[in-house]
Amino acid sequence: MDLTQNEWQLQLNEATDAVVLDVRTDYEFDEGYISNAINLDLYEAQKFMDKMASLDKQKSYYIYCKSGSRSSQACALMNQMGFEKTYNLLGGITEWEGPIIQH
Numbered sequence: 001m002d003l004t005q006n007e008w009q010l011q012l013n014e015a016t017d018a019v020v021l022d023v024r025t026d027y028e029f030d031e032g033y034i035s036n037a038i039n040l041d042l043y044e045a046q047k048f049m050d051k052m053a054s055l056d057k058q059k060s061y062y063i064y065c066k067s068g069s070r071s072s073q074a075c076a077l078m079n080q081m082g083f084e085k086t087y088n089l090l091g092g093i094t095e096w097e098g099p100i101i102q103h
Contacts, residue, residue, distance in 0.1 A: 001087050002072065008062060008089045009098060017059040023048075023074045024065050024093075032100040034064060034093065042070045049077075057082050064089035064096070 003011065012018050022033050023042040033039070040051055042065070055061075061083060065071040068090050075086040093100070 001075070002068075002090050003087050004090055005095060005097060008064075008087060011060075011087060012062045015060045015062075019055070019059050019061050021061055021063045021071075021074065022065070022093075023063060023070050028066060030103055032093070032102050034096065035099060035101055037064075037101075042074050048074075052078060052081055052083075055083075057084070060085040060087065062087050062089070065092050067092040067094050 012020065020034055020037040022029055022037040022039045024039070025041050025043060026039060029039040040048055042048055061078065063071040063074050063086060065074075068088060071088045071092065075088045078086045089096070
């Protein structure tokens with residue numbers, strides 16, 4: 001499900017089972033990320049799929065990338081794998097106005 005920044009952040013803050021996934025490359029992730037995000041590069045397809053198989057399908061997944069395109073693809077893949085609560089951040093981290101963790 002696509003969510004605006006405000007919707008995404010509000011639901012994330014209220015969810016007790018939230019997992020934040022950053023599906024950008026390691027390099028992009030190292031430039032800054034949203035708090036508590038787990039980096040899982042969508043471009044590393046086999047590694048991504050292997051990790052998906054080990055995740056709890058009952059949890060809520062809040063997914064973002066740079067602009068919202070890769071995270072939308074990740075949501076679609078996860079939905080096909082049986083994940084029911086996947087939330088795509090429209091506009092990605094590029095339009096994110098919340099805090100960003102810098103290395």
